[in-house]
Amino acid sequence: MSRYDAIVIGASVGGLAAAALLAKGGARVLLLEKRLAPPEPAGPLFALDPVLVKRLKLQAHGLAFRRPALGTMLWDDEDEALLLPPQARGAARALARLSRADAEAWEPFQTDLKARARALRRWWFRPQAAGSADAVFWSQGARRRFAHDSLMGAEAFLARDFESPRLIGALMHDALGGGLSPAEPGSAVALLWRAAQAMAGVQGAVALALPGSVSMALKAVCGADMRFGDAVTEVLVGRGAAGVRLADGDTIEARAVISSLPRAKTEALAGLARPAATRQVGEAQILLTLEDGYALPPLLQANRAVLSLLPADYADAFEAARAGRLARALPLSLVAEGPLRLVLTAPLAPVAPQAGWPAFQAPFAAAAIQSLRRHLPGLAGALSAVTVVPPKPLARGGLAHLLAPALARAATSVERLWLCGPEAEPVPCVSGRAGRFAAQFAARALR
Amino acid sequence: MRYDVAIIGAGADGLAAAALLARAGRRVVLLERAPQAGGRCVTSEFVPGFLVSPYADTVPSPPAPLLPLLGLTHLLEDFAPVGADIMRRRGRALARVLEAALAPAPQSLWQRLKATLFVQDERPWPGADWADQSIAALRAHAGQNDWRTALAGRAIDPELNGSAMALFAAPQSRVRRGGVGAAGAALQAAALKAGAELRLEAEVAEILLLRSGAGGVLLADGTRLEAEAVISTLDFKRTFLALFRWSDLPPGVLRAAGAWRMSQGRARLLLALAAPPGFSKPIFVSAGEEALSQFRHGVPPSAPAMLVDPVSARDPSLAPDGGAVVTLTLSGIPPRLFDGDWTQEKRETLLARALERLAPLKLPRLVGAATVLPADVEQALGLSGGDLDGGELAPDQMLSFRPGARTAVPGLYLAGPSSAAGPLGLGVAGLTAALALMADLSARSGR
Numbered sequence: 047m048s049r050y051d052a053i054v055i056g057a058s059v060g061g062l063a064a065a066a067l068l069a070k071g072g073a074r075v076l077l078l079e080k081r082l083a084p085p086e087p088a089g090p091l092f093a094l095d096p097v098l099v100k101r102l103k104l105q106a107h108g109l110a111f112r113r114p115a116l117g118t119m120l121w122d123d124e125d126e127a128l129l130l131p132p133q134a135r136g137a138a139r140a141l142a143r144l145s146r147a148d149a150e151a152w153e154p155f156q157t158d159l160k161a162r163a164r165a166l167r168r169w170w171f172r173p174q175a176a177g178s179a180d181a182v183f184w185s186q187g188a189r190r191r192f193a194h195d196s197l198m199g200a201e202a203f204l205a206r207d208f209e210s211p212r213l214i215g216a217l218m219h220d221a222l223g224g225g226l227s228p229a230e231p232g233s234a235v236a237l238l239w240r241a242a243q244a245m246a247g248v249q250g251a252v253a254l255a256l257p258g259s260v261s262m263a264l265k266a267v268c269g270a271d272m273r274f275g276d277a278v279t280e281v282l283v284g285r286g287a288a289g290v291r292l293a294d295g296d297t298i299e300a301r302a303v304i305s306s307l308p309r310a311k312t313e314a315l316a317g318l319a320r321p322a323a324t325r326q327v328g329e330a331q332i333l334l335t336l337e338d339g340y341a342l343p344p345l346l347q348a349n350r351a352v353l354s355l356l357p358a359d360y361a362d363a364f365e366a367a368r369a370g371r372l373a374r375a376l377p378l379s380l381v382a383e384g385p386l387r388l389v390l391t392a393p394l395a396p397v398a399p400q401a402g403w404p405a406f407q408a409p410f411a412a413a414a415i416q417s418l419r420r421h422l423p424g425l426a427g428a429l430s431a432v433t434v435v436p437p438k439p440l441a442r443g444g445l446a447h448l449l450a451p452a453l454a455r456a457a458t459s460v461e462r463l464w465l466c467g468p469e470a471e472p473v474p475c476v477s478g479r480a481g482r483f484a485a486q487f488a489a490r491a492l493r
Numbered sequence: 494m495r496y497d498v499a500i501i502g503a504g505a506d507g508l509a510a511a512a513l514l515a516r517a518g519r520r521v522v523l524l525e526r527a528p529q530a531g532g533r534c535v536t537s538e539f540v541p542g543f544l545v546s547p548y549a550d551t552v553p554s555p556p557a558p559l560l561p562l563l564g565l566t567h568l569l570e571d572f573a574p575v576g577a578d579i580m581r582r583r584g585r586a587l588a589r590v591l592e593a594a595l596a597p598a599p600q601s602l603w604q605r606l607k608a609t610l611f612v613q614d615e616r617p618w619p620g621a622d623w624a625d626q627s628i629a630a631l632r633a634h635a636g637q638n639d640w641r642t643a644l645a646g647r648a649i650d651p652e653l654n655g656s657a658m659a660l661f662a663a664p665q666s667r668v669r670r671g672g673v674g675a676a677g678a679a680l681q682a683a684a685l686k687a688g689a690e691l692r693l694e695a696e697v698a699e700i701l702l703l704r705s706g707a708g709g710v711l712l713a714d715g716t717r718l719e720a721e722a723v724i725s726t727l728d729f730k731r732t733f734l735a736l737f738r739w740s741d742l743p744p745g746v747l748r749a750a751g752a753w754r755m756s757q758g759r760a761r762l763l764l765a766l767a768a769p770p771g772f773s774k775p776i777f778v779s780a781g782e783e784a785l786s787q788f789r790h791g792v793p794p795s796a797p798a799m800l801v802d803p804v805s806a807r808d809p810s811l812a813p814d815g816g817a818v819v820t821l822t823l824s825g826i827p828p829r830l831f832d833g834d835w836t837q838e839k840r841e842t843l844l845a846r847a848l849e850r851l852a853p854l855k856l857p858r859l860v861g862a863a864t865v866l867p868a869d870v871e872q873a874l875g876l877s878g879g880d881l882d883g884g885e886l887a888p889d890q891m892l893s894f895r896p897g898a899r900t901a902v903p904g905l906y907l908a909g910p911s912s913a914a915g916p917l918g919l920g921v922a923g924l925t926a927a928l929a930l931m932a933d934l935s936a937r938s939g940r
Contacts, residue, residue: 197625198887202887205752206748206752226654227653229653229655230654231654231888362786365650365786369782
């Protein structure tokens with residue numbers, strides 16, 4: 047007889063959510079975390095799952111927002127900042143400065159994007175569909191809807207509606223999430239996913255929680271047993287996942303295992319060392335702490351700033367990242383997490399730089415800070431600490447990953463072993479949704 | 494004088510369509526802007542005594558069963574060893590295209606629009622599982638040289654997902670003797686023998702739009718030619734954007750034609766040498782690291798990829814005794830430069846740089862040389878952007894996402910390189926359009 051019904055590896059937002067939901071459903075759950083406390087995600091939450099917030103009553107347990115909804119502000123090298131308010135009409139007014147035609151195209155584009163995003167979510171949420179991307183092509187409805195657009199690069203997708211290279215470049219920024227070049231098929235789907243997430247968020251598309259409050263609230267409601275400071279060295283496999291072995295030699299049995307780790311690492315723990323092509327380009331974060339007295343522009347308090355490139359430069363930046371070099375220009379997005387803390391997200395960072403990350407992170411951070419000099423003068427002199435979080439070596443996703451239904455993304459080659467980490471999300475984000483789905487699949491298997 | 498069919502352009506597609514229709518007893522007129530027929534299938538003297546085919550040394554292989562129809566039996570031979578998988582996929586794609594051509598014409602405007610705006614049928618197209626593959630990933634799949642010949646003359650990044658689509662256009666044939674001009678002459682003979690009328694130096698200015706659809710053409714010299722139906726062998730963009738008043742067309746067609754992307758970026762350097770070079774097989778010279786970036790930014794490439802083909806080694810009829818003809822097919826040449834047109838000076842620099850890179854081959858003394866740039870191809874053959882493929886070979890612009898033979902304008906048929914059959918072989922698009930037209934005419938007379 048198993049000691050636990052389910053074991054969750056890693057106290058990420060997804061892991062905590064999965065453990066909390068399973069425990070709430072009456073299962074005996076153990077949460078294992080290598081570190082001594084749950085790691086708090088840096089930066090903004092992309093579309094925190096409203097179902098999760100409601101079901102676990104997170105806001106009654108300490109979840110609080112600094113900014114419930116961040117707007118978007120476009121920065122580029124040549125012009126003033128361009129604010130894109132969430133309301134279509136306001137955004138269209140702002141765009142009129144760039145191009146009349148684009149301002150007129152904005153509202154229909156948003157409506158169309160939302161309609162597609164809604165259809166895409168339905169496809170993702172269909173629980174019985176365990177197929178792959180091919181299944182999309184074989185399914186009548188999805189095919190009619192997505193076959194053409196999904197094979198488009200984001201650049202071509204946007205160029206159908208807009209003419210201003212600045213606007214196209216700024217919107218392309220959101221399509222980089224899946225580690226794809228904006229010319230690759232599937233990057234248009236990444237754009238749709240961002241729109242889908244924006245609609246599904248608890249507050250706005252991009253929300254800024256009080257530092258620590260997401261993990262704290264999840265930890266407070268989590269009825270699972272928790273062990274911190276214990277690393278998992280093996281996932282035991284019988285007929286399906288059967289438990290874990292810890293670094294101290296303990297083995298714990300369970301009927302299901304949910305992992306926050308990347309797919310390749312999880313499967314390696316389960317003894318399946320399959321060489322999988324990993325992504326060469328991923329999302330890196332740079333955390334900046336400022337010295338007291340540096341005044342951030344007020345617009346930055348309520349907005350996520352996107353430092354965009356021109357369309358052709360994205361392709362260059364992608365090529366450079368793929369080759370492990372430093373790009374001439376880095377696309378960045380920027381969020382002020384507090385008056386003295388900035389989180390920079392660089393979606394086109396090399397996963398394996400030629401020099402290796404320890405040597406590469408200093409020039410990388412310097413290049414990012416340098417590219418902000420026009421908008422945040424004197425920033426370099428006002429820094430008290432800089433931390434670089436290198437991109438995770440995720441599996442090379444592409445269209446198959448972006449179009450796969452939730453179960454296909456969460457399932458591994460081992461029965462009753464599910465993922466709830468970054469690879470279970472279609473595009474990188476911290477939403478907790480992958481944890482909710484993994485809990486759902488596990489609960490069904492445990493029944 | 495009233496014709497049954499007016500065909501715009503006497504290239505391979507136009508000649509093939511004319512041959513088929515005239516043999517079936519239709520009164521056909523072929524209208525060609527240039528002083529000679531053949532389109533890209535021409536061979537001419539570029540230096541006294543030296544012959545060369547300026548636009549291409551190879552042609553996309555038509556399927557063997559269609560060769561007698563085209564009058565090309567025994568004329569062509571396969572150039573590169575082609576992976577069986579690619580040939581199988583091409584065969585399936587061709588079957589699908591022919592099936593669509595022979596099916597009854599869609600009646601409603603919506604169906605016609607849909608046929609133009611991609612997705613001819615709801616079933617998945619052959620190759621869907623390749624859609625998000627890169628050539629690099631399929632190298633093992635393709636024949637030894639496939640992926641390299643697929644790249645020659647195209648600005649395609651083999652590492653990017655979606656680049657595998659170029660393999661569909663890869664299989665090449667070459668003409669045994671007389672350059673590709675011999676194939677053009679054979680096609681012309683077949684069309685004339687069948688009874689088609691060929692008018693050279695007759696440029697079409699407009700397609701006449703009657704209430705019932707396309708009803709003939711207006712020539713640049715003011716001549717009005719009436720016809721039951723019109724076949725355009727121009728590319729998708731040029732057919733709709735240059736030969737109609739835009740207000741007469743359904744807006745969907747204009748949008749689709751406007752969004753259609755051209756690419757390729759091929760330049761040819763034609764060299765007349767005083768003695769045979771020291772090699773008799775084509776040599777592929779890889780691109781420098783910057784080549785694709787330079788293509789995107791409109792900068793003349795410093796080290797473009799090149800296919801060096803000693804054409805006269807296989808076909809001695811091209812060069813005088815003792816001499817030799819070598820062609821260089823360069824990839825990633827921007828059609829327009831960021832600072833204007835290709836001036837004579839820039840052309841010379843391009844030639845000098847290419848010869849410099851070929852120094853290790855120790856070419857014999859140069860007797861004469863010529864450059865053929867995308868702008869020259871556009872001017873000579875009327876292809877937008879000088880793109881011989883009729884559009885970028887991206888997954889959202891291939892196979893059933895290419896426009897079909899029937900268009901949204903009743904009575905107007907699209908052959909040419911942009912149509913679905915375009916990349917599947919020399920003249921195949923012409924045959925497909927002719928088949929669709931005959932099917933529609935017989936359906937109309939039967940009613």
